[in-house]
Amino acid sequence: MNAPQQGFKERADAALKNAVLKIAIDRTTGNAERKRAVAIAAFPEFQAARARGRAIKDHVIAHLDHYLEMFERNATAAGATVHWASDDAEARAIITRICLEADAKLVTRAKSMLGEEIGLPHALADAGIERVETDLAEHIIQLAGERPSHIVWPAMHRTREQVAILFKEAHHPPPAADDPATMVQSARRELRAKFLGADVGISGANFLVADTGATCTVTNEGNAELTTTPPRIHIVTAGIEKLVPSTAHAFALLRLLVRSATGGEMTQYTTFHCGPKRPGDADGPEEMHIVLVDNGRTRMLADEFRPMLRCIRCGACMNHCVVYRQIGGHAYGGTYPGPMGAVLTPVLDGLAQSRDLPHACTMNGRCAEVCPVEIPLPTLLRAWRTRSWRERLEPRSVRAALGLWAMAARRPWLYLLGSRIGVRALRLFGRRGWIGSLPLAGGWTAYRDMPRPSGRTFMEQYRAGQAGRAGQTGRETRK
Template identity: 85%
Template sequence: MSARPDFKTRAGAALADPVLKVAIDRTTGNAERKRAAALAAFPEFETARARGQAIKDHVTAHLGHYLEQFERNATARGAQVHWAADDAEARAIVTRICLAAEAKLVTRAKSMLGEEIGLPHALADAGIERVETDLAEHIIQLAGEAPSHIIWPAMHRTREQVAELFKTGHQPPPAAEDPATMVQSARRVLREKFLSADIGISGANFLVADTGATCTVTNEGNAELTTTPPRIHIVTAGIEKLVPSTAHAFALLRLLVRSATGGEMTQYTTFHAGPRRPGDADGPEEMHIVLVDNGRSRMLADEFREMLRCIRCGACMNHCVVYRQIGGHAYGGTYPGPMGSVLTPVLDGLAASRDLPNACTMNGRCAEVCPVGIPLPTLLRAWRRRSWREGLEPGSLRAGIGIWAQVARRPRLYRLATRIGLPLMRLFGKGGWIARLPLAGGWTAHRDLPRPAPQSFMDQYRAQQKARK
């Protein structure tokens, strides 16, 4: 098996793809505008954000208590609760349930936790057919790809590309390429799967401790069709999804939906409380809830504890200048963007993902828009410091920063270097921009560098002060 391209190679390929940039701009630009409009119509947002942060921090501080309460109440309602320490154990539990039920067909509602634990590959290895029921997940399943965004998994695909996928993946193919016709085609294909599935697998946006219920939030109704007709419903959820009560869940929903899609509420907000009971019109005969740790307990004890607040709204990546240039696949992990750059080192190890915390301009926009106030730039800096302490940075980088530090600590030497460097840089400029510059190819390969002013900032400042006297 060939080695996987590193982050810089993946990012370079993304930057060279003009169609990808069009697809990303269409979706993130629309998401940014809709979020801004939603918040303008919701003057209580800052108060709601403070409450949301307090709820998440309270649960984190008392996680053991709420986990026990949730298990007790979910079990009382007839659900079977399973505990998974890591991704391998979570995969094994889900696969074991499916094999014991002799399941041949499994439908799955969109779940990033399922992607995190590698569930799609585990089901395939067990010989079980998996059907993704979210429209965007259906698209990327046809394309054989992973999600590129946690809310819009197929945002890297244009409508024209989706039409080509449906032509080959749907039998018969759609009669036209307009969105309505293609949606109808997907509905026709998926409806048969909904009705014939042996097991439905979903994630959970929230786990309600005082009722033992799980909550799913969708706009398509696919989660309801995934979890209701099959004989067995399996929920996979991270342990940080807990909230004390239904009222707390709705407090966070006010933040989640506005930040994710710019709406007040989603079309479908469903609470699942155990399997079907005598007298119920529908529902599964069995309900299994797999609670997954997979590094979350470690985060409780270190500087990344605040990341456990995350409600997976995607706002940080919609406003990230880096994500909006390279898309989600370039990050290489389950979670892309700023939140992924914090979580991927937890899941995959810092040595394998040290480039991600460095792929940030530190402009702070992600922290500004986070609905639960996660200080993402601070957490990214923490990974950078740890990478430096553990000697993971390349020797050339460490040497270069060492030279820079020596110059920066000596004002006279720094001013001399500036006076020499500015005229040299200006020689490469044309029309106010620099298209190519030695030792700066990483920048100029995909964008132009502004041509510097004839004088440094300090020289201009001194001249201005002198003119005022």
């Protein structure tokens, strides 16, 4: 796991030096980008579906109290017990209490980023309860002792070759070969007894259906079904923003979620859980508990970060992010990486501890272009930058430099003079058309080269071009 004393810049620096990490990131995000493009091209209704998805989420957010009460009422009528957690500590306490009261020794867990957000893995360990991650990628990172690096592919930072080494060390017997099919069979063999022997199964929820009280999970492995069905107790953890009015609305969003996340039309398993086992049911848990977690979400309702509550956790923003694709997820330091993480982490951890994340964005806007529910991520990141400036969290050197720039920008003659001097001075550092190192800009040139400037400012080139076109026009007129 990342050392807690490291900041974003140190983690990013380490990631940029890791050549194997770059290979792993390129394999996964590149494949995801290509598959999404194909899926969207084959779905001509995508823009209309996108507009509907945004409208559904905005409607729920505007009437969140109404749908929360409706969901609790219907989930309770279906036999589930609904718990409310105002923050991560309360959520952990509720879940561990349920497990301890059930005398649970073994807990299986399906992938849930909310569980990571509230620190559930550590809470279960502190309570002396064995936790087994059942998602294949989560199984990998549990063996490696790491945190997820992506919200859809938690182990995307690991290459197949690295996974083979982990499995050979941890699986008994070890896999006979290191091809993907053999390693998957080895993981299934390892996990099968855990599935059947668990006392409690814990899952997240992609959607909470208000008019039925059901929870919805989507997976491609079937591990969520094996996590939630055999144990005596099923615990669902979900953020309060996961609500949708009805099953039809859930499917409208599923059309967006799956195409944006994996490039498919539908996941292999889409399951709705509505209460515990009933008389006559062949299987299912004896108890179902749903823990609804706020943890800063109601604060977002009242400020400029409200649109972030639309997020359906597809991961498309990070798959297309030029920063994430260079440094991976662990460099962000929080539960959620990439553009959506750069917005959410200051909410969860405080801006003072995470102000570097909004500043790491290049503002190219690609994340907003691919977001299936049209979250204006660059706008939200700029809002954090503005708040950081107003709260005087920027280093003095940055504030001083921007003050000098502002002084010059308000005096055009001074700005133009400085630009002329600057572009000509930069040429002194160029070699073969590129600048490999530059005083006071080591953070930039450490991992990339700058093109050597032509020696003239943009305005000088523009005026020369205009003069050339005027001369050409004059010659044509004389003809």
